[in-house]
Amino acid sequence: MPVPRDIRDFSQVFRDNGHSLYAVGGAVRDYLLGTENNDWDFCTDATPEQVTAMFRSVIPTGIKHGTVTVVFRKQNYEVTTFRTEGPYSDRRHPDEVHFVTDLREDLSRRDFTVNALAADCSDGIIYDYFDGEADLRAGIIRAIGNPRERFEEDALRLIRMCRFCSKLGFTAHSLTFDSACALSSTISFVSKERVFEEMSKILMTKKPSAGLGMMYDTGLLKALIPELDKCASIEQDKVGSDNVLSHILVSVDAAASYGYSLTVRWAMLLHDIGKPSCMKKIGNFTRFFGHDVKSAEIALEVLRELKCSNALQEDVYVLVRNHMTRYNRSWTDGAVKRLINRVGRERLDMFFEVLWCDRIASDGKPGLEETDLLKERIDAVLDQPMTLKDLAVNGNDLYEAGIPRGPGMGRILNSLLEMVIDYPTLNSRQTLLEQAVLLSKSQSPADK
Ligand code: ATP
Ligand code: MG
Numbered sequence: 001m002p003v004p005r006d007i008r009d010f011s012q013v014f015r016d017n018g019h020s021l022y023a024v025g026g027a028v029r030d031y032l033l034g035t036e037n038n039d040w041d042f043c044t045d046a047t048p049e050q051v052t053a054m055f056r057s058v059i060p061t062g063i064k065h066g067t068v069t070v071v072f073r074k075q076n077y078e079v080t081t082f083r084t085e086g087p088y089s090d091r092r093h094p095d096e097v098h099f100v101t102d103l104r105e106d107l108s109r110r111d112f113t114v115n116a117l118a119a120d121c122s123d124g125i126i127y128d129y130f131d132g133e134a135d136l137r138a139g140i141i142r143a144i145g146n147p148r149e150r151f152e153e154d155a156l157r158l159i160r161m162c163r164f165c166s167k168l169g170f171t172a173h174s175l176t177f178d179s180a181c182a183l184s185s186t187i188s189f190v191s192k193e194r195v196f197e198e199m200s201k202i203l204m205t206k207k208p209s210a211g212l213g214m215m216y217d218t219g220l221l222k223a224l225i226p227e228l229d230k231c232a233s234i235e236q237d238k239v240g241s242d243n244v245l246s247h248i249l250v251s252v253d254a255a256a257s258y259g260y261s262l263t264v265r266w267a268m269l270l271h272d273i274g275k276p277s278c279m280k281k282i283g284n285f286t287r288f289f290g291h292d293v294k295s296a297e298i299a300l301e302v303l304r305e306l307k308c309s310n311a312l313q314e315d316v317y318v319l320v321r322n323h324m325t326r327y328n329r330s331w332t333d334g335a336v337k338r339l340i341n342r343v344g345r346e347r348l349d350m351f352f353e354v355l356w357c358d359r360i361a362s363d364g365k366p367g368l369e370e371t372d373l374l375k376e377r378i379d380a381v382l383d384q385p386m387t388l389k390d391l392a393v394n395g396n397d398l399y400e401a402g403i404p405r406g407p408g409m410g411r412i413l414n415s416l417l418e419m420v421i422d423y424p425t426l427n428s429r430q431t432l433l434e435q436a437v438l439l440s441k442s443q444s445p446a447d448k
Contacts, residue, residue, distance in 0.1 A: 011121035082106035142173035166211025184219035209249035251361035270299035296321035408448035
């Protein structure tokens with residue numbers, strides 16, 4: 001395997017000190033697959049102390065587990081000492097690690113054969129003790145050794161299996177897959193943050209439905225997001241799908257095929273999650289009234305539980321809440337502005353992306369014309385007053401006009417805003433003050 005100049009020079013320092021340096025995992029795997037990988041993980045027989053002694057700048061990033069970050073020619077290199085691992089009593093982290101000097105021993109503790117390939121950084125020779133290359137050629141994700149034991153040690157590997165199948169377009173080896181099914185409920189031992197991270201990585205693959213479908217097939221989805229799992233039992237005829245979960249997956253794939261953001265992909269994954277609880281049979285038809293509201297609520301709960309950022313929670317909530325917006329030409333400018341307010345200006349692009357993906361996954365005929373018209377209507381009103389900040393008066397002005405501060409004043413300001421949204425030409429200081437005084441007079445004392 002060709003080794004970039006800097007990395008070869010870096011490994012020469014190890015050689016000069018009587019040690020070796022190997023690239024391991026993704027870099028070797030992706031080289032053999034002919035795909036790009038800029039994420040290098042290194043391992044070495046030198047102990048963290050020995051590595052620290054070899055370089056001027058070494059950060060002890062994960063020294064307990066033998067990982068340090070070396071700064072070499074202004075680049076950061078993450079280097080982990082060969083190690084074996086003790087028992088995993090929490091099904092996630094080894095109770096103890098032991099440093100060893102044998103590469104094979106280090107590779108044997110890794111998750112899948114295709115991730116246990118190592119390349120010597122000084123000469124590029126590839127070491128493949130577990131037939132990883134053959135599995136790469138056959139497109140198979142196979143646990144190293146006994147799959148059941150590997151998943152019992154670390155439950156994160158369950159979801160990593162789905163991620164690598166999704167990322168590489170591979171299938172899991174039958175024994176590996178069966179063991180994952182048998183142990184799917186142990187995914188609860190993995191921290192929610194890690195689950196979020198791995199699911200996000202699946203969502204960012206080219207065809208997320210492969211990994212997500214595998215999460216469903218193994219029972220991982222049921223253990224992690226039961227409401228989403230339930231969607232598979234709700235029949236619904238749409239393009240390329242016959243139930244709500246498969247429609248969701250088609251919509252997520254659509255988002256991936258356009259290269260849309262992680263936020264939009266999460267929104268697609270959760271956009272119909274409320275359908276099972278809103279389902280109503282009316283004659284021969286099934287209806288899901290109010291599923292946009294319900295889905296937004298559940299989406300928020302799911303993302304809160306997964307402990308993702310507040311920004312993502314809010315964005316997904318708003319996108320899911322508004323995904324049933326259906327524009328028609330009879331909308332007034334006021335209605336267009338109210339939509340902008342509900343969605344938020346900064347989310348308008350994502351909003352259209354969500355509508356687009358849902359549309360593609362519903363009837364396969366994106367309503368281009370209507371969407372374009374709505375975009376034009378939005379552009380035409382964007383510089384008109386729409387929020388309290390845009391009003392020609394504020395609370396102080398009303399106070400000076402004799403209106404007492406309090407909830408009553410808040411209601412007056414909101415009424416003024418509603419009026420200005422519909423009739424922007426009324427947004428002048430004098431008109432609004434007059435209107436405010438009238439509104440204040442009509443309020444009962446209890447309302448002020
Ligand atoms: P990517 O290209 O997505 O970064 P990667 O194979 O480099 O893929 P990482 O998560 O960066 O994956 O991990 C680097 C290597 O460390 C893996 O290839 C694997 O050998 C090992 N590894 C990582 N996590 C685990 C785990 N939970 N159990 C066993 N081995 C693991
Ligand atoms: Mg990596």
